[in-house]
Structure formats: structure tokens, C-alpha cells
Amino acid sequence: MLIFYAKYAFIFWFFVGSNQGEMLLMDKISHDKTLLNVTACTQNCLEKGQMDFRSCLKDCRHNETFPGALRKVQENYQMNMICRTESEIVFQIDWVQHSRESEPAPNATYIIRVDAVKDNNKETTLYLSDDNFLILPGLESNSSHNITALAMHGDGSYSLIAKDQTFATLIRCYQPSKMGAVNLLRFVPQPDDLITLLPR
Numbered sequence: 001m002l003i004f005y006a007k008y009a010f011i012f013w014f015f016v017g018s019n020q021g022e023m024l025l026m027d028k029i030s031h032d033k034t035l036l037n038v039t040a041c042t043q044n045c046l047e048k049g050q051m052d053f054r055s056c057l058k059d060c061r062h063n064e065t066f067p068g069a070l071r072k073v074q075e076n077y078q079m080n081m082i083c084r085t086e087s088e089i090v091f092q093i094d095w096v097q098h099s100r101e102s103e104p105a106p107n108a109t110y111i112i113r114v115d116a117v118k119d120n121n122k123e124t125t126l127y128l129s130d131d132n133f134l135i136l137p138g139l140e141s142n143s144s145h146n147i148t149a150l151a152m153h154g155d156g157s158y159s160l161i162a163k164d165q166t167f168a169t170l171i172r173c174y175q176p177s178k179m180g181a182v183n184l185l186r187f188v189p190q191p192d193d194l195i196t197l198l199p200r
């Protein structure tokens, strides 16, 4: 399940050239330690298996009790785009095995940040997901979106999966180009197929 977490809009216009727009943004997001704490708490709560994702998140935002110190670790995750439309981008986050033994993917809650420029403003949207299959909804058509993803575990350790990977949505009413007539250039009969393919 993908849960909308927050949206920030920054008026780029005023800050162009001063670099301040960017700084403001970085402040709000990377230094949002509360987001990381709340996500770790949510994953911890999910592992106890007594509440669903939404209730865990609600409790964690409210209680402000956190499982442990945050620390960055290095794990092998891959983010792959599955498909896109004019308003959605679909991703899957895959866990890549280190060794040959098959270890299961660690439990994680994913933090997804989407950066886009809309009407000269930079807009950042944050989502949390307990699923590694993600459908980002409601995107502008024909525009670039930078995706940053992070996997958070219940003990406060987290891995960066992707940083500012750029993906574009399709133009509105996109249609694949028409397919013309197809000519068969050559046909190599296989001895075994002769019976079924050739008229007797």
C-alpha cells in the first residue's frame, strides 16, 4: 500500500540564482529526521503484526517513540521502472542477493520522494510504501520526475536505493505509432513442421 505523506511546494522564482531554493528544499527533506524516525517506528510496529500499515503510521506520528538510533547501511537494492502512462509511473524495488544462499529480502518500509517542476515551482511529494511494487499516481503528463527511494528497517538502519533518477511521463493521449503492413521476407520450413504447415 502506498500512503501519501506530505507535499512541499517551493517558489523557485524568487530564489533563482541565489541557490537558496535548493537549500530550503534540502533542509526540509534530507534533514527531516522525523520522517526517518517515524518510518522506522512504522516498520517496527508492522513486524509486531498487530496493526496495519496505516494505523502503525498514525500511532508513530502521534506517539513519538522510536525504536533506535538511525544509521545508514549499504544494501543492494535495485529500482526498476515497469511502465509509465501520461499520469503514472510504475516501479518495482528488488532486493539483490549478495551470496548464493537464498536469503529472503529484509522487511522494509520504503520512503519515496518525487521531485518535479510545476508552473516554475519545485514540488516535492513524499510517500511511504510497505510494498515493493509502487504506482505513483497523479503526475503531470509529459514531464520529468526525479525519484529518490530509501529502504527503512525496523531497527533504524536504512539504505539509499536510488537518488534523483529521472523518469518522464508520456504526453497526454499518447498513442503508439501505427503499425503498417508486414511483409514476410523469408520463411525457412522445418522438416517436422511440413506436415502441419503445407497443404496436403
Ligand SMILES: *[C@@H]1O[C@H](CO)[C@@H](O)[C@H](O)[C@H]1NC(C)=O
Pocket (backbone or CB within 6 Å): 046, 047, 048, 049, 106, 107
Ligand atoms: C518480517 O516481518 C514478519 C511480519 O510481518 C515477521 O514475521 C518476520 O520475522 C520479519 N522478518 C525479519 C527478518 O525481521
Ligand SMILES: *[C@@H]1O[C@H](CO)[C@@H](O)[C@H](O)[C@H]1NC(C)=O
Pocket (backbone or CB within 6 Å): 041, 045, 056, 059, 060, 063, 065
Ligand atoms: C502508541 O501508544 C499507544 C498508547 O500508549 C500504544 O497502545 C501503542 O502501541 C503505541 N504505538 C506504537 C507504534 O508504539
Ligand SMILES: *[C@@H]1O[C@H](CO)[C@@H](O)[C@H](O)[C@H]1NC(C)=O
Pocket (backbone or CB within 6 Å): 033, 034, 037, 065, 066, 067, 068, 069, 070
Ligand atoms: C529520532 O529517534 C532517535 C532515537 O530514538 C532520537 O534520539 C532522536 O531525537 C529522534 N529524532 C527526532 C528528530 O525526533
Ligand SMILES: *[C@@H]1O[C@H](CO)[C@@H](O)[C@H](O)[C@H]1NC(C)=O
Pocket (backbone or CB within 6 Å): 115, 116, 117, 122, 146, 164, 165, 166
Ligand atoms: C533532477 O535531477 C537532475 C540531476 O540528476 C537535476 O539536474 C534536476 O534539476 C532535477 N530536477 C528536479 C525537479 O529536482
Ligand SMILES: *[C@@H]1O[C@H](CO)[C@@H](O)[C@H](O)[C@H]1NC(C)=O
Pocket (backbone or CB within 6 Å): 142, 171, 172
Ligand atoms: C512535451 O514537452 C516537450 C519539452 O518540454 C515540449 O517541447 C513538447 O511541446 C511537449 N509536448 C506536449 C504534447 O505537450
